[in-house]
């Protein structure tokens with residue numbers, strides 16, 4: 001027997017309709033790519049998204065299922081494109097400008113993107129790349145007529161002129177909630193990048209999940225700043241969770257250095273923000289240099305994408321009075337999988353014990369299920385010590401990659417193998433030990449490169465640290481610790497080793513510590529272990 005409730009498909013444009021109708025005056029503050037601070041609200045954003053929806057159909061020939069790419073910073077215009085394009089049943093494919101030209105060309109051609117919406121910043125990039133993108137019909141430059149550059153781009157369209165051609169009273173169509181609406185490629189550290197295709201339903205459910213009290217706890221009183229870009233991992237759902245909660249949005253635009261982020265946090269009176277650890281390292285460094293500056297409005301900071309070092313967490317919590325929520329996830333999970341918030345049981349722990357748990361990646365909210373298994377798929381205990389392959393399930397977890405490539409990560413029971421190695425403790429907190437391919441295998445045992453890095457970064461004078469396993473004649477692999485010193489510091493190999501001693505098992509001690517000017521990062525801000533292993537390919541341990 002079917003229930004007698006209304007059929008109300010979970011479509012993302014309904015999120016924006018809600019925000020416009022019930023939080024119409026709520027502000028969206030952005031740093032425009034052209035420079036100035038721009039202010040709009042949900043009512044205007046909804047009207048402009050509807051006008052865009054109308055115009056892309058009439059002028060660009062967009063139809064349900066058409067894939068439209070964006071290469072854009074977090075601004076109000078990027079939000080209009082998400083809602084306007086998704087709202088007609090077409091798909092927004094976000095491109096990461098930090099990818100190499102070859103990868104970008106591969107991704108755009110593989111996805112068969114029809115049009116590319118680009119911020120002014122990336123016009124020169126596409127002028128060079130466009131000959132390798134034969135299926136792209138043209139480019140919409142996200143600016144007004146006054147800022148439209150002279151360009152050799154094929155079929156250049158001015159964004160503000162395009163919107164002006166559309167009808168702000170356009171009526172959204174209704175369609176199946178399982179229709180695709182967003183696309184994001186994984187960074188492809190092994191093999192070609194793979195496409196993840198989100199649906200309206202998965203995005204709405206995931207947006208709701210992220211707003212939950214034991215997730216990011218987003219309310220209509222919040223002012224939320226996603227520093228995490230809309231071109232990486234669905235912006236951690238914030239472009240959906242914010243509007244569905246009626247929260248004010250603060251969009252940082254193209255400037256992501258410490259001073260600019262600080263300015264937006266204060267200018268926008270931001271209460272909650274989210275980004276990868278490297279962004280927070282830059283902000284904290286800026287604040288350290290300007291000790292009179294405070295973060296009076298900031299209540300909580302969501303940190304994920306790579307493991308959050310204790311030093312960052314403590315600086316926010318103990319020095320600036322903002323809580324930190326450590327989160328883990330991946331593009332294939334829309335992306336959130338766990339959040340490090342207090343469960344009722346964990347709330348009973350003494351402070352020092354809770355800190356140990358808080359550093360872990362956290363617990364799954366409703367709609368994510370997870371388990372750890374050995375290599376043959378047997379489930380492993382939740383004892384906080386046993387490492388296993390982390391597998392996940394849920395309505396916002398991919399069930400296949402676009403065009404079916406790389407599908408060996410999905411098993412017949414519907415579990416997706418994340419490629420991460422993790423423990424789960426008695427309180428249900430998951431801790432990432434490593435990417436399966438980065439774990440250091442020494443004498444048949446595993447050493448967590450992430451843990452070495454997190455502890456090393458707590459040593460004064462250390463700005464950034466990366467641990468890699470290098471071949472060793474006796475132990476198979478041994479850890480090498482690569483360190484970037486803080487400006488002006490002369491921290492030595494012996495200082496770093498003395499800091500690690502007693503904080504890790506003796507056999508985990510790196511066989512050597514080397515200093516470099518810079519550690520290579522991937523397009524999504526993670527330490528590139530692949531590049532580091534290549535860089536130190538000729539390195540040999542002396543004993």
Ligand code: AMP
Nearest residue numbers: 304305306307327328329330331432524
């Ligand atoms: P991406 O799809 O680019 O977001 O990358 C996902 C991967 O980033 C995960 O599979 C993890 O290896 C890593 N990752 C994400 N969040 C964390 C975290 N909080 N701690 C450790 N690793 C993380």
